[in-house]
Amino acid sequence: ICWFLLFRTHWGLELRSVGENPAAADTSGLNVTRIRYMAVLLGSAMAGLGGAVLTVVQLNIFREGIVAGRGWIAIALVFFSRWQPGWALVGALLFGIADALQYRIQALGSKDIPYEFLLMLPYVLTLLVLLQGSARSNAPAQLGIPYYKDDR
Structure with missing residues (x-):
């Protein structure tokens, strides 16, 4: 849509x-x-x-704290998608899988990996995407720059 x-x-x-x-x-x-x-x-x-x-x-x-940093994941999703809605869908699925995977691995009862490390999984993925995405971005040219009609 x-x-x-x-x-x-x-x-x-x-x-x-x-x-x-x-x-x-x-x-x-x-x-x-x-x-x-x-x-x-x-x-x-x-x-x-x-x-x-x-x-x-x-x-x-x-x-309180119900979003648990998901806003930062949404910002990383914009970098991942390079401002293209199709890639945003792919990225949302990727981040959703990472979020669900942490709970699935905990439910399987893996004693080798502390659960705190599993909770970090979506956020580590977010950092990796931000590091990769900061090098190349197709952001709009005037993003974040105010426009004043009189300054033309």
Whole structure:
């Protein structure tokens, strides 16, 4: 769905153009500030929905520290996917398998490996992805750079 929205719709083209070159997007008549705010609102809503699913569906309880660093894993997923939704799906499966694997190995009762090391498995994978991904990234050219219409 994300791939279709980003690469096959007019809104996706506008969003990508605002990320790559906001001055050119503004010159073509797009409201850069509105599109950026809408993207932040949509991303925040998706993160909130993910938190709700985690507390209500997966664990059925809320407690402090429930996310356990999963936000950093999500950031590593962006680096892994190189801003491509298809690769994000592959990365999400990879990180999900690493997360599930730690519990599966513990359930098998392996006495050779302390459970603390198994709990580190998703986060070690995250560090490896961040080290690998920091060398090459296809991030939008104007990512994190504010755009002021008067500064053109």
